[in-house]
Every structure is written in structure tokens, then in C-alpha cells.
Amino acid sequence: MKKVAVIMGSDSDFPIVKNALSELKTYGVPFECRVMSAHRTPELAAGFAKSAKENGFGVIICAAGMAAHLAGVIAGNTTLPVIGIPIKSTFEGLDALLATVQMPSGIPVATVAVNGAKNAAILAIQMLALSDDALAAKLEAAKQNMVDGVIAKDKALQEQIKAL
Numbered sequence: 772m773k774k775v776a777v778i779m780g781s782d783s784d785f786p787i788v789k790n791a792l793s794e795l796k797t798y799g800v801p802f803e804c805r806v807m808s809a810h811r812t813p814e815l816a817a818g819f820a821k822s823a824k825e826n827g828f829g830v831i832i833c834a835a836g837m838a839a840h841l842a843g844v845i846a847g848n849t850t851l852p853v854i855g856i857p858i859k860s861t862f863e864g865l866d867a868l869l870a871t872v873q874m875p876s877g878i879p880v881a882t883v884a885v886n887g888a889k890n891a892a893i894l895a896i897q898m899l900a901l902s903d904d905a906l907a908a909k910l911e912a913a914k915q916n917m918v919d920g921v922i923a924k925d926k927a928l929q930e931q932i933k934a935l
Contacts, residue, residue, distance in 0.1 A: 772801060772903060772906070773827060773828060773899055774800075774801045774802055774803060774826075774827050775801070775802040775803075775828065775829065775830050775892075776802070776803055776804075776805070776819070776828045776830070776831040776832065777791055777792060777802055777832045778804075778805050778832070778833045778841060778845065779804070779807075779833075779835070780806070780808050780809065780833075780835035780839070780841045780858075781806065781808070781835075784834045787834060787856065787858055787886050788804065788834050789888075791832060791834075791888035791889060791891050791892040792804060792892075794888075794889050794892035794893060794896070795892050795895070795896070798892075798896050798906065798910075799906075800892075800896055800899065800906070803828075808841070809838075809841040810838070813844060816841065816844050816845060816848075817844065817848045820844070820845045820847075820848035820849040820851075821849065823849050823851055824849065824850065824851055829852075829899050830852050830853075830854065830895040831845055831851055831852070831853045832854045832855075832891045832892070832895055833845050833853060833855050833856065833880075834855075834856040834858055834891075835855075835856075835858060835867060835871070836858035836859065836860030836861070836864070837860050837861055837866055837867060837870075838866070838867075838870055839855070839857055839866070839870035839871045840870060841855075842855030842871050842880040842882075843855075843870075843871075843878060846874065846878050846879065846880050852895075853879075853881070854880070854881045854882070854883065854891045854894055855871035855880045855881070855882045855883070855891075856871075856882075856883055856886070856891045857871045857882065857883075857884075857885045858885070858886060859885050859886050864885035864886065865885075867885065868882070881894060896910060
């Protein structure tokens with residue numbers, strides 16, 4: 772199975788990023804988590820991106836706040852899919868969201884919600900599941916669990932309404 776790289780612009784992003792790591796662990800997806808900065812370590816970030824495919828990665832998740840150019844720097848240096856997590860730091864995360872989602876033509880970055888680390892992991896898992904039937908089955912089971920949970924909540928609500 773291909774690995775997922777999870778890169779943070781700063782270790783202060785870890786409280787959010789750990790939600791992605793937990794989700795990857797839940798699905799049994801191998802990952803590596805690193806701190807790299809688009810601005811403070813641009814050569815390190817570019818080098819990581821350029822060698823990611825040959826190092827066994829299938830998807831790269833990047834989390835950054837403020838100017839949030841990390842996902843773009845990574846995407847500009849690899850053909851692997853890149854998912855950006857804008858981190859709320861200033862301006863309620865709007866600056867990070869816009870910096871992550873507004874990429875030039877030819878350098879796409881899939882972007883999740885501000886602080887949306889869990890969804891970033893699920894999207895990465897879905898990408899890997901395109902060529903991994905066992906992983907796809909785990910996703911199907913998780914979706915069915917969500918359906919079952921909503922149906923159970925609706926049933927409980929209907930019982931409460933009857934009791935009014």
C-alpha cells in the first residue's frame with residue numbers, strides 16, 4: 772500500500788493535524804508526518820516533493836496557516852495528488868483557505884475546510900482506494916455505519932415526537 776505524507780508548516784499545526792493521523796491509523800494506512808516550511812525550508816520541501824513518489828507515497832497532505840503556500844510549493848514539485856488543510860490562525864483561517872485554494876492552472880491542490888484534517892485523510896484514503904479493494908471495502912463499511920447512525924437517530928427522534 773502506498774503511504775500518505777502529512778506535512779505541517781509548523782509544529783503548532785499538530786493539534787489539528789493529529790485528527791488526520793488518527794483517521795489514517797483507523798484505516799490502517801501507513802503515513803509519515805513531517806514539519807517543513809514553504810518559506811523557511813523551501814529547498815527541503817521541494818526536495819521532499821520531488822522524491823515522494825519514488826519513496827512510496829501516493830498522496831501528500833499539507834497543513835498550513837496564514838500565507839499557507841506549503842501545499843502549492845509541494846504541488847509544484849510533484850505529480851502526486853496534494854490535499855491542503857488551511858489552518859485557522861489569523862482572519863478565522865480565511866487567509867489560509869484562499870492561499871490554499873487559489874492555485875494557478877496546472878498546479879491543483881484539493882482543499883478541505885479550514886481545520887478539516889479528518890476530511891483530508893478520508894480524501895487521501897479514497898484516492899488510495901482507487902487501486903486497493905480492501906481499503907475501498909473499509910470506506911464502504913464506514914459509509915454504511917454513517918447511514919445506520921443517521922437512521923437510528925431519526926428513529927429515536929420519531930419516538931420522541933410521538934411522545935409529545
